[in-house]
Amino acid sequence: MMDFSPAAAVLPRPPAPAPRAGPLGPLQTMWVLRKNPIETWTRAHFELPILVGPTILGTIAVLSEPGAIRRFLVDNAANYRKDALQKRVLGEGLREGLLMAEGDDWRVQRRTLAPLFTPKTIASFAPAMNLAAEKLVARWMNFRDGRLFDVQPEMARVTLDALGRTLFSDGLGRDPSEFTTALTRYFLTLGTLDPFDLLDFPDWAPRFGRSGGRAALGFFEDVVDTIVARRKRLIAQDAGAAPRDLLTLLLEAQDPQTGAGLTGAEVRSNIVTFIGAGHETTANALIWSLFLLSISPEWRARLAEEADAVLAGPIEQYAERLVETRAVIEEAMRLYPPVASISREAIDFDTLAGRRIRKRTLVMVSQWVLHRHRLLWDEPDVFDPRRFLPGAREKIDRFAYLPLGAGPRICIGGAFALQEAAIILAHIMRSFTLETRKGYEVKPVQHITLRPEGGLPMILRRRRV
Numbered sequence: 001m002m003d004f005s006p007a008a009a010v011l012p013r014p015p016a017p018a019p020r021a022g023p024l025g026p027l028q029t030m031w032v033l034r035k036n037p038i039e040t041w042t043r044a045h046f047e048l049p050i051l052v053g054p055t056i057l058g059t060i061a062v063l064s065e066p067g068a069i070r071r072f073l074v075d076n077a078a079n080y081r082k083d084a085l086q087k088r089v090l091g092e093g094l095r096e097g098l099l100m101a102e103g104d105d106w107r108v109q110r111r112t113l114a115p116l117f118t119p120k121t122i123a124s125f126a127p128a129m130n131l132a133a134e135k136l137v138a139r140w141m142n143f144r145d146g147r148l149f150d151v152q153p154e155m156a157r158v159t160l161d162a163l164g165r166t167l168f169s170d171g172l173g174r175d176p177s178e179f180t181t182a183l184t185r186y187f188l189t190l191g192t193l194d195p196f197d198l199l200d201f202p203d204w205a206p207r208f209g210r211s212g213g214r215a216a217l218g219f220f221e222d223v224v225d226t227i228v229a230r231r232k233r234l235i236a237q238d239a240g241a242a243p244r245d246l247l248t249l250l251l252e253a254q255d256p257q258t259g260a261g262l263t264g265a266e267v268r269s270n271i272v273t274f275i276g277a278g279h280e281t282t283a284n285a286l287i288w289s290l291f292l293l294s295i296s297p298e299w300r301a302r303l304a305e306e307a308d309a310v311l312a313g314p315i316e317q318y319a320e321r322l323v324e325t326r327a328v329i330e331e332a333m334r335l336y337p338p339v340a341s342i343s344r345e346a347i348d349f350d351t352l353a354g355r356r357i358r359k360r361t362l363v364m365v366s367q368w369v370l371h372r373h374r375l376l377w378d379e380p381d382v383f384d385p386r387r388f389l390p391g392a393r394e395k396i397d398r399f400a401y402l403p404l405g406a407g408p409r410i411c412i413g414g415a416f417a418l419q420e421a422a423i424i425l426a427h428i429m430r431s432f433t434l435e436t437r438k439g440y441e442v443k444p445v446q447h448i449t450l451r452p453e454g455g456l457p458m459i460l461r462r463r464r465v
């Protein structure tokens with residue numbers, strides 16, 4: 001039996017850019033924002049509850065005080081709307097979906113879509129997620145022991161597979177690799193901060209880096225339209241024969257107050273949104289978990305042991321029994337939050353953490369900063385999943401840990417993502433040990449999601465039990 005006592009544990013300190021001593025000048029800020037926004041943060045950001053000041057993006061307030069974050073995201077949420085920069089960066093494919101909708105439009109969509117993400121519905125997706133995980137393990141079993149490979153595309157592939165199986169369980173109806181290529185091209189062009197965006201140029205000014213993305217979006221939307229039309233025909237012929245996946249649920253969804261369904265454009269945009277918001281985020285939560293496990297023999301052993309026990313039991317119990325696996329994923333999302341900032345524009349005046357917030361101020365919570373804040377965490381830069389085990393987890397302030405956001409616009413797919421990530425991670429840990437190459441330096445970069453720059457090469461070893 002291994003000794004898991006705190007004294008026996010050597011707590012790893014995974015890589016992170018050092019906070020800057022002071023702020024950068026405007027041109028440098030633009031350059032760093034384009035390259036890697038998490039490198040703009042200064043020591044003061046990690047030590048103070050709020051910082052308000054002029055930047056090239058206008059006045060920005062960076063908030064790290066849990067009480068003020070609660071006011072910003074919950075109690076006074078109506079005073080803040082999604083900012084123009086975020087809308088431009090996330091682009092047109094998502095425009096009519098839940099992530100980008102505002103006001104009444106958002107309210108109606110949120111209550112219409114809620115039944116798609118109830119605990120019962122999410123639990124019903126466990127077998128599909130399990131199948132995606134088993135397929136991944138079967139593929140890797142064909143790899144040579146000791147093979148060096150990039151886990152980033154592998155995790156993108158498995159999370160897309162899991163999403164595909166829960167979204168369109170009867171398949172894409174055409175070559176999946178063509179679909180994946182268009183999807184990847186579209187999402188790669190999203191999220192690049194174009195200098196025109198930063199300088200607030202009007203929307204009609206061309207963003208050249210994104211023109212390829214538009215063509216890919218067209219192809220991708222065509223595929224979605226064909227799938228939707230086919231499913232509608234099936235439902236019209238025999239509703240009982242249609243699979244109970246997210247697509248059927250989307251087509252059946254009704255506003256509980258008015259009975260109205262979603263428009264065709266909303267159905268399409270929400271499919272793009274679920275893939276856009278749910279695929280790479282979950283992949284990154286997994287990539288960082290694998291990386292952190294590669295530097296922690298203790299947690300690797302713990303998770304392998306848990307996976308052996310839990311995966312031998314019924315699938316319905318996986319989510320609740322994979323306790324340590326989940327703690328590792330939560331700690332990975334603390335240290336490397338897939339969504340590394342939440343921002344809104346103030347509609348009217350407010351006061352946050354004792355500071356006056358003017359109209360149109362861009363208010364931001366950076367999970368990168370918040371999750372490593374000196375006032376909120378013990379040993380913030382250390383990998384220690386015990387923080388998230390039952391007994392300790394409850395002591396974390398609700399507004400100090402926000403990988404999935406909070407308040408009315410909290411991630412609708414959070415429980416879906418956690419269940420999926422836990423099932424996939426458990427399958428990997430049961431069968432393999434993944435190591436990083438000696439001397440390989442992992443660098444986190446924020447490019448919509450927070451990912452390891454240039455992927456994450458790892459060495460695959462079959463686990464011997």
Ligand code: HEM
Binds near residue numbers: 098100408410414416
């Ligand atoms: C580990 C994986 C995930 C992370 C870290 C994540 C993170 C987030 C965060 C932080 C927000 C709030 C953004 C804000 O307040 O500005 C959000 C919203 C959202 N997420 Fe996720 N997400 C994940 C997985 C998913 C999945 C799997 C889906 C769908 C299947 C999804 C769909 C959405 C949608 C539709 C919204 C917008 C909700 C609204 O505005 O009402 N996410 N997500």
